[in-house]
Amino acid sequence: MGRDYRRKPSSRQENAPVGPSAVPNRSTWATRSMTKPVGRKPAIMNENRPTLYRDPADMTEHRDLVDALIHRHSTPATCLTEPAPDDDTLQRILQAAESAPDHGGLHPWRFLVIDGPALDRLGEVFVEAMRRKDPEASDELLDRERLRAQRAPMIIAAIAREEAGHAKIPEVEQLLSAGIAAHHVLLAARASGFGAVWLTGLRVYDEHVMAALGLAEDERLIGLINIGTVKEGAPTKGKRRRQATIDRWAG
Numbered sequence: 001m002g003r004d005y006r007r008k009p010s011s012r013q014e015n016a017p018v019g020p021s022a023v024p025n026r027s028t029w030a031t032r033s034m035t036k037p038v039g040r041k042p043a044i045m046n047e048n049r050p051t052l053y054r055d056p057a058d059m060t061e062h063r064d065l066v067d068a069l070i071h072r073h074s075t076p077a078t079c080l081t082e083p084a085p086d087d088d089t090l091q092r093i094l095q096a097a098e099s100a101p102d103h104g105g106l107h108p109w110r111f112l113v114i115d116g117p118a119l120d121r122l123g124e125v126f127v128e129a130m131r132r133k134d135p136e137a138s139d140e141l142l143d144r145e146r147l148r149a150q151r152a153p154m155i156i157a158a159i160a161r162e163e164a165g166h167a168k169i170p171e172v173e174q175l176l177s178a179g180i181a182a183h184h185v186l187l188a189a190r191a192s193g194f195g196a197v198w199l200t201g202l203r204v205y206d207e208h209v210m211a212a213l214g215l216a217e218d219e220r221l222i223g224l225i226n227i228g229t230v231k232e233g234a235p236t237k238g239k240r241r242r243q244a245t246i247d248r249w250a251g
């Protein structure tokens, strides 16, 4: 990539967890997603969860995929609550990412699920990142950082790894694949009846945050997908969309 905003060599590993699972290599990625069989249940699971609120614009209400895509919108993290997807649902959501277009089959992405007490720890990681950036940061600012990890009951960290100097596949294509995989997760979460929003903020580009999550030197965090049950009263529409136009090249 021409612009490398994410890493200064060597600083990352100081705080990275150690052990065999800390820095995955490509072969463990490939097998990791295969360790659990894909569930055969229908798309909407968490059958026993209390349905707090059904978003009228929910993707599950739309007749076909195009209709669902046209009506797709995010749910603000502050409008997400328990329960998060259960493991069967989560397995399907992550499986949806596996069909992202992937030139050369390099699989330049992986996901980390953060939920339960790990969200509290992530909040402390955000706080520490802010302290390192701004030792004078006010308690109010630090509290706000902490809360960013505690709004939704689940965060899926989307991680990209582009193979530099690949003979055939430019890095930008690999990054695009990772982005599409992340978007499949976002869409699959919604299609499973949950609200979701893809967030970054400066914290995803922060060395301390990436190290704490165990990212390898050649990986980058591309998003924190917040997922949860949509709270009553949450927005049911996205922003006003532009009217698409058909622009034809006349040759």
Ligand SMILES: Cc1cc2nc3c(=O)[nH]c(=O)nc-3n(C[C@H](O)[C@H](O)[C@H](O)COP(=O)(O)O)c2cc1C
Residues within 6 Å of the ligand: 072, 073, 074, 075, 197, 198, 199, 200, 201, 222, 223, 237, 238, 239
């Ligand atoms: C890579 C990426 C990073 C984003 N980061 C943020 C963010 O940090 N904060 C934010 O408010 N929205 C962020 N967004 C936008 C939201 O995910 C969302 O798309 C936006 O609020 C518009 O809502 P909609 O998805 O309903 O159109 C990001 C989107 C993408 C694709």
